[in-house]
Amino acid sequence: MTARKTPRADTRFRRLREKGSKDFDLACSIIDDANMGHVGFVADGLPYVIPMALARDGKHLLLHGSRLSRLMKSLAGGSPCCVTVTHLDGLVLARSAFNSSMNYRTVMVFGSAGAVTDPEEKIRGLDVLTDHLLPGRRADLREPTRKELNATLLVKLPIERFSVKVSEGPPDDPAADLATPIWAGVVPLTLEKGTPVPAPDMKKGIALPPYLRES
Amino acid sequence: MTARKTPRADTRFRRLREKGSKDFDLACSIIDDANMGHVGFVADGLPYVIPMALARDGKHLLLHGSRLSRLMKSLAGGSPCCVTVTHLDGLVLARSAFNSSMNYRTVMVFGSAGAVTDPEEKIRGLDVLTDHLLPGRRADLREPTRKELNATLLVKLPIERFSVKVSEGPPDDPAADLATPIWAGVVPLTLEKGTPVPAPDMKKGIALPPYLRES
Numbered sequence: 457m458t459a460r461k462t463p464r465a466d467t468r469f470r471r472l473r474e475k476g477s478k479d480f481d482l483a484c485s486i487i488d489d490a491n492m493g494h495v496g497f498v499a500d501g502l503p504y505v506i507p508m509a510l511a512r513d514g515k516h517l518l519l520h521g522s523r524l525s526r527l528m529k530s531l532a533g534g535s536p537c538c539v540t541v542t543h544l545d546g547l548v549l550a551r552s553a554f555n556s557s558m559n560y561r562t563v564m565v566f567g568s569a570g571a572v573t574d575p576e577e578k579i580r581g582l583d584v585l586t587d588h589l590l591p592g593r594r595a596d597l598r599e600p601t602r603k604e605l606n607a608t609l610l611v612k613l614p615i616e617r618f619s620v621k622v623s624e625g626p627p628d629d630p631a632a633d634l635a636t637p638i639w640a641g642v643v644p645l646t647l648e649k650g651t652p653v654p655a656p657d658m659k660k661g662i663a664l665p666p667y668l669r670e671s
Numbered sequence: 672m673t674a675r676k677t678p679r680a681d682t683r684f685r686r687l688r689e690k691g692s693k694d695f696d697l698a699c700s701i702i703d704d705a706n707m708g709h710v711g712f713v714a715d716g717l718p719y720v721i722p723m724a725l726a727r728d729g730k731h732l733l734l735h736g737s738r739l740s741r742l743m744k745s746l747a748g749g750s751p752c753c754v755t756v757t758h759l760d761g762l763v764l765a766r767s768a769f770n771s772s773m774n775y776r777t778v779m780v781f782g783s784a785g786a787v788t789d790p791e792e793k794i795r796g797l798d799v800l801t802d803h804l805l806p807g808r809r810a811d812l813r814e815p816t817r818k819e820l821n822a823t824l825l826v827k828l829p830i831e832r833f834s835v836k837v838s839e840g841p842p843d844d845p846a847a848d849l850a851t852p853i854w855a856g857v858v859p860l861t862l863e864k865g866t867p868v869p870a871p872d873m874k875k876g877i878a879l880p881p882y883l884r885e886s
Contacts, residue, residue: 498718540721542709583768590858626871639878658855
């Protein structure tokens with residue numbers, strides 16, 4: 457693992473490690489840690505970026521949504537897209553504003569998605585999306601209805617053309633700044649799950665399922 | 672505040688409240704809560720989505736980066752962009768996969784940015800970016816050098832054309848599903864700051880600054 461110790465300021469995120477498109481496993485681990493991504497597409501020459509739930513199924517990203525949505529139609533039709541998944545892992549406080557930055561992990565997946573039309577593959581893909589957020593949840597739910605399935609588009613995007621960037625570790629100040637009496641370091645950031653809040657209309661006596669209990 | 676109780680599945684995020692472009696204050700509060708956004712732009716007709724630190728200065732979004740980066744040159748040159756800021760606030764567990772979704776707050780700001788060229792405005796804007804992440808931090812840091820300022824592009828994007836979407840509250844299952852013995856509710860998600868980790872090369876005896884202490 458090669459460390460790049462020269463900060464590059466172009467996004468104000470440091471790029472201590474910049475991984476090429478061959479690091480498929482790293483890309484997958486970043487995707488698998490995520491609940492959502494930001495989907496970019498072009499309409500009438502203009503860029504749009506929309507947050508969406510996502511999951512990985514082997515070598516594909518899965519996205520789903522209403523058959524009526526412009527974005528889903530665009531994705532299902534194979535329009536070029538860029539799906540970016542980012543974890544913000546920390547604020548990196550250097551001795552100067554210039555060298556301050558963030559620790560993060562991000563994957564950009566480029567390409568053209570396509571609709572999943574095979575009924576069994578579609579049902580399985582939607583199950584993958586459900587269980588991605590909370591493994592074990594799908595088994596608790598009723599089966600989807602035909603109407604629900606018909607209203608939903610599932611698309612898959614191959615994880616083939618992608619870029620992974622990971623920035624980690626402490627700030628990297630030039631030697632001249634190290635003597636300054638300024639606190640420097642990292643403030644870690646993590647997305648934490650809180651205590652589950654039951655729906656007001658939930659029947660009494662339903663126990664919290666195992667996948668929602670603190671492990 | 673109008674509640675839309677009909678879930679729209681097109682992003683699998685519910686849209687209980689969908690705010691028009693007039694809700695400037697709500698857009699600002701979502702931006703001010705964020706450390707970063709996802710910046711979409713078009714190059715050679717293809718979409719790109721890149722995570723960037725950001726801050727708000729009155730009626731503008733501020734972004735900064737290296738003068739050499741393609742993205743920053745594109746933004747400074749006024750190319751159309753879409754900056755999307757999203758907070759994922761919870762997993763919404765309905766009785767069916769179809770009605771399960773997420774609670775979130777998101778703003779999409781559309782338009783064309785432009786470079787901040789006035790030296791004083793640029794220095795002030797960079798200070799706003801630094802203090803946005805940790806109010807009070809800027810005053811602790813040394814002044815930026817001329818070289819650092821020259822290496823950095825600051826751009827501002829007016830918060831004029833934007834779309835705000837907020838989904839909150841419990842799942843919204845159809846009556847027919849309410850009798851099922853399935854746990855339903857919300858798992859809250861929050862981005863938490865952890866204990867600050869001092870840099871290994873920090874001088875001894877530097878106290879944790881007040882803005883890093885637990886309040």
